[in-house]
Amino acid sequence: MARTPDAARRSETSRQAVLAATAAICAESGYQRLTIEAIAARAGVGKMTIYRWWPSKGAIVLDLLDQAAAVGIDPPDTGDLAADLRSLLVEVIDILTPLDSSPAIGLLAESLHDCALSRQVHERLIRPRIATFEQRLRRAQEVGQLPPDVDLAVALDLLYGPIYHRLAVHLDMPDDDHLDALVAHTLRALGASDTAAPPSSKDPAAPA
Template sequence: MAPRKGQEIFSATLALLAEKGYEGLTVEGVAERSGVNKTTIYRWWPSKAALLAAALAESEVLALDPPDTGSLRGDLESLVAQIAALLTRPPAADVAVAALGAAVHHPELAEVARRFFADRLAGEKRVFERAGRRGELVDGADPMLVMDLLAGAVWLRTVFRGLPLGEDFAAEAVRAVLDGTARRPAEPA
């Protein structure tokens, strides 16, 4: 739920976060940039942490488009490519990296990050439910683990290593997690 001009408020919130960091984010600043009365914003969100949580969850800037390509491999490659775009292409990248970086430093944002990733996983689980119905997953495969491996690899490679993702990154990461990287014992001929 959001007031009229919700997207303007969310965009202003994320833009200020990216420009000034969480320390520099204020409800006053959001009001000024979005042209919405400060009192209105406070009526909906009692704190800047609550406002940021809503913006991360509902802004179109960070929206993922849950894929349905017909195969688990295709869906996961699409998700990895979307996560990669979020973390590397402005303006989403500036926002996503600033927000997640801030979550590390500000205990009151830990809950915001948790909720953000829980929301994402709820959408991603549909990919795994369809894959399960198609018999594409081994028994006991854990969607959260698969997403942590894939999304974590994108974060580590782009943000911490500061390396570009090669064109084949999504396909190779998904191949590793779906097909494994260990050589199988030779099958009897």
């Protein structure tokens, strides 16, 4: 009674070929020219193979990003909260750049119309990064850099919002100074204290 394709028999070779072709076409011709036909042709793969395993073009790109940026789940923790938040920001900016050929931007545009896709994007790309972000903030609360009643959802909006704002509104991505300003203002809005903290450690026996 298994109507869905049998993942055990899936050809890993084809999977990789499809993802590679997707990345290549996207880089060379932009998301516009990224076509199922083009992917299949370039990957040397039948179209059915693509339709069998991915529900839409967006899902392929999602897999691609998933694989390319299967980043560390542990948040950066140098003790310098501002620097850590900054590096979280930069990671996202890097994914969204360059504007013309970033698969992520195409994915974003597509997910605005495709509810199923957008749920997947949220689950597999966004949520892990949110979790990382919140983890770092909580650590900051523990060491007293942030007040204990900070609203994490607001914090998230304040930090990441500007990136998407600028993307949507076609302003340039923030430069270094602007980035610092954004982090600083975010921290100020959250009521951060100025004190730094020692980096957290997986071996918590360190500091006296």
